[in-house]
Amino acid sequence: MKRSLLFIAATILFVLGGFISYNHFSWKKLPNFESSGFEEIFDEIYTKQGKESSKTLRELVSTLKVPSASAAVAVNGQLVWVGTYGFADIEKQTKVSPLTLYRIGSTSKALTSVAVMKLVQDEKLDLDVPISTIIQNYPEKQWSFSTRHLLSHTAGLPDYEDLGIKGLYYSMLNFKQFSSVEESLALFQNIPLLFEPGTGFKYNSFGPVLASRVVEISSGMSFEEFMNKYIFQPSGMKNTYLEKGKNNPASIAKFYETDNQGSYRNWHTFGFPKQIQNLSYKWAGGGMLSTPTDLVLLGNRLLTDNEFIGEDIKGIFFTPQLLNNGEVNIQNYALGWRLNQSYTSKHFKNRTVTMMVHHAGISKGSMNFLCLFPKENIVINVSTNGRSEDIDFSHFWDFTMQLVAPFVDGLHSEGM
Template sequence: MRKINRLLFVYLVAICNVKAQEYKAVIQKARFLVEAHKTQTKLPGCQIAVMVKGKLVWSEGFGFSDLQNRTKVSTKTKFRIASVSKPVTAMALGKLIDQGKLDIHKDINTYLPSFPKKKFTITTKHLAFSTSGIRHYNSKDKEFNTKEYPTVLDALKRFEEDPLSFEPGTQFLYSSYGWVLLSAVMEKASRTSFFNLMQNTWDALGMKQTSFDFPHKEIDQKSRFYVHHKKLGRKLTPFENRSYMYAGGGYLSTAEDLVRMGDQLINSNFLNEETKQVLTQPYLLKDGTSTFYGMGWETGTNRLGTKVFFHSGSLPTSVAHLVIYPEEEVVLAYLSNTGDHVFFNDREAQTITELFAEEEGVAMNQAKDVVGSWNITTTSLNDKKTGGTLLLTLNTDGMLHGSISFKRSKKTITCPLIVTTLDTNELHAVAVSPMFIDFYLKFNNDEFMGKWLHDFNVKGITEKDAYWKAREITGKKILTDEND
């Protein structure tokens, strides 16, 4: 029996090594972007994991979970996942729907008669789709809560007497407090504590590193958390008690646990197909307008023209992203131990996801035609004509990268840059500023033309603000004796 187990272990290790080799070039590009961003934002530590077609192809920690003790981030380091807690809670909600224990169309007072009745009926569906009218945070809420709320019912006291912001179903208002109320409904409907309900869900999903962010409990391998400081760069955050916000933003997890969960949303029978559709279909308001928000999932069309389900979370102490491209079966999770002055947004997360969803992006036999230094002419965000330089080099592993210097608004910036795709004479490159900048260039001998932009489109909705429109860019190669 031991021999069989040993052979199985060797086989599994071999499979993992094959997968790692298969995605070596893609991982190299993704790592370049993550490390460049980390350096520019003085990020203490972060963690990333990617699954493709049910296989974990990349999992890595960067930097430190504890700056003072120089403790490195590992793949087991636990981070605050902020509002990515919502899709995690949605998995438990989906199971209750499958089991017939909760009817999302019923008045929540059916399950929770103690909650103060409002002017309009609120359903569980309204809560999960953020169309209930229950408020989000406001100026009355402290940035760092220190009060302990022992139960989810206790946490309702923060907002239960507040009036609704609108008639449920008529508007979209992202509301973490709506998810706190949802957790109380789930607790009553399941006839078990919300804490047990979620733990049972994590056990069933194999999320061994996921837990509540209990404020007064020693939690193994939990990262320390940091905020921005002008002189120090990063300093420890003040004490924070997340007990008022568990279902909507109070869990700890790892990138590996989150991609496993995301993969099971699209590739397992943990939930039935009908419930999966309910969770990931956007809500239509009373007037027929789409909210682009499902039950704990943002939804839309990605830059590849296919579906995307995603959710992000941002606190002063953390940034979290969970992205699913269901048709390509790619799941990505990104976590960091600060959210202050970070600028790692949905576009950055989806750009890295695209690397694993696209076909291999650079034809190396064409790379030699674009390698070198280029004088560029472009227009800044303030519509001022400006010049600069593009440098492209090819490393020994075949990665095409470099830097670009130009005036973006009022300041000249120099950004590290990676080429993600090169097809014939058309190139897509991503620069880190620390926000990502996309460059789409078409080469013709020793010249190129194209456009650059900060692409905030993560749902298939065109950017309306003209300030962020695409700017034209042209370039001419700087010839030397070597390439004359």
């Protein structure tokens, strides 16, 4: 018995020593990014704006201490500018390009929302039908809840921190390839609801994951098949995928943790190859890969093609959801999207006030921000392949507004 305890203690000390050593010696200095930039301006009318935004993109990489950033902007349904700066893979000195794939984190929730929009528009799904009616073998809960509740985070579902050790494992480090949406439901489907649906708000990734199972049953297709056929392909999105660990496309960036001193290391891999990290347990809630160009193409489609998604359907999904007491939820969250009805930025000339529909994403070694400006018909997306715990996301938000400001200001100076 004593020998066994000594062995366990020695093992714990060995592992702890390894983690301490990794944490101390795994950091390296970020390289010089000069000559690693790229820009393409698709309409000479936007040359000035494109040049200004390319300069801002370089400032973003330098200030936020990330290995790379990639951005795209569309105006009135047309892609007008793309810019990249930095390295997709630092060790190999691989420059980032417009085709480099990034983890888009919770922006995946917005893409899942578009799938549900499509089914509602085609009258294949009612947002308010109880989930137990749609997924007939789903474990019974204390209360009934609907797809509307799932997409608005008002169903009472838990998040990772509510799952104990299992939740910590999947939120910090996961190697398993889930073969289907249904398999991933096992992570949370047996946990009781945290509150009566419609009475509170709990932001989580499990709601969209369960909604993706609703997509499968309502369409008769796998979630991946439906997204490819009805969302990605019609929008011209040739570089958007569900993450699959070792089977990810070769064009995926490498993801890094950085600090405000300009150092980097592989994102929380503790020395393991990053390729074995896997987000297949939450495709719909935070497990998609894409490029800024692809995401801007989707935003274009939403804003300019009413046959794709009609104004009435967008009106439903872009409206902040009310709780049972008639009050708007505490995050002003709509159905898979966030809405700022009267938004302005210090970077907009004359403090232009406009409407912004958006969804950000923070993932393992990445940040993403997709913003739609319906009044101006402008879409922007920005992605990075690194993030620092020392730098607040608000700085990334601020740079995104600085990147899009020349295009917003240009339209308003012309009187739109």
